Amino acid sequence: MTDTTILDLGPQATVVARLVAGVPDARLADGTPCPKYSVGELLAHLAGLAVAFRDAGRKDLGPTTDTAGDVVPSLPEGWREELPRVLDELAEAWRDPEAWTGMTRAGGVDLPGDIAGLVAVDELVIHGWDLARATGQDYAPDEAALQAAHAFLLASAEEEDRGDGIFGPVVPVPDDAPLLDRAAGLSGRDPGWTPPVTP
Secondary structure, eight states: OOTTTOOOOHHHHHHHHHHHHOOOOOGTSSSSTTTTHHHHHHHHHHHHHHHHHHHHHHTTOOOHHHTTOEEEEEEEETHHHHHHHHHHHHHHTTTTTGGGSSSSEEETEEEHHHHHHHHHHHHHHHHHHHHHHHHHHOOOOOOHHHHHHHHHHHHHTTTTTTTTTSSSSOOOTTTTTTTHHHHHHHHOOOTTOOOOOOO
């Protein structure tokens, strides 16, 4: 197995959980760098993907892994407690080397285990950035997760279908920009995004 396929998602899941704890209720309707999600919808998406990729890692295929990734779930009650719990379960599932082997499913798509693991890493890194930017929080992703997400995004940028619409058009970023900015640009986000100023 390569270094990528034994990546511990725990440190990045912890970073995202800390961001979740810092979200004020008053910001749930605010916009994010991900145009289709408000802060509340982004949190709901994080909760849904954490469960889906947890079960994908466990090879526990069913309703949670069959739901299309573009379906925006409702933010669950008790999300402040629920999200950190499922993020921790996600990380634990992918500590099993078997999670990275064979085939699995997430978002209704069958894919190799190692690719599913990298998608989960990318989701945590980029949506962590979305959440931090939208809520004015500092963001320092886990370095190993950031490097893996950047490599994954760089490879996807060279694919004609760009993940069938999962990513927006690449935003050009200087080669000497910080790695997080380059990853954000590859994901279709403007690294300079800031929340709109409300009158």
